[in-house]
Amino acid sequence: MENNPAKNSTAAAECQGRIRRVVFLDALHYIHARARLHLPPFMGDQSMRHLVLLACLLLLPGIAVSGVLGGIVSLGVGASFNSPAGDFADQAAAGWGGMAGVKIGIPIIDVTGAVEYIDFGEKDIAAGTTGDASMWGFTAGGRFALFPMIYAGAEIGTFSVTRTTTIGSQESTGDITYGAYGPIVGLNLLGFDLNGRYMVMDNATFTSIRLIYWF
Secondary structure, three states: OOOOHHHHHHHHHHHHHHHHHHHHHHHHHHHHHHHHHHOOOOOOHHHHHHHHHHHHHHHHHHHHHHHHHHHHEEEEEEEEEEEEOHHHHHOOEEEEEEEEEEEEEOOOEEEEEEEEEEEEEOEEEEOOEEEEEEEEEEEEEEEEEEEOOEEEEEEEEEEEEEEEEEEOOEEEEEEEEEEEEEEEEEEEEOOEEEEEEEEEOOOOOEEEEEEEEEO
16 A cells, blocks of 8 residues: 555644534534523524524634644633622622634734633622623634743623522513723643633623633
8 A cells, every 4th residue: 555645644634624623613512502591681592593603604714724724723612710800799709611712823922712601600699689690702812922831911802791680589681792801821731721811891800710722
């Protein structure tokens, strides 16, 4: 049997590209399924399908490019632990989130984009009254290396926040979209990205610790 290194390398790259697509789209599907029970009222099932489709359309070009350019473009999936800050800490408790994103490496700086969902925990506001919140976010950012494996940068984005207040058996829900910005610092090691960020919004500021795997 003929051994053609060039052909074998091309086949391996194509296989890796297919694996990336499957893992990435499975991650988007998981985030979608996890969030379905916590959607803002204005987002029905059909709207959610459109949202996930939009995320795929925005990020799939990165998937295609990553199969050709290898290390220049990376896809990422991750989980986050998020804690409300400021006045927001009086309305919701800490909670978990998931994200899927793309990272484009260019000279000096890496550019990132992501879609994420965060489900904050329930908090006792007063006797017989509880509050909680969830949010969908679309972010973009830049990061540069401070030292080997250590980086710093910033992110901007928009978050659609749903707040729920329950008084006895009565539940009320409100939705609003905020612009957000904040610094980020992190550590890269063996494909894993451990970072912390502080996202500033009007009455919805939060801190976040994320673990992302880039592939």
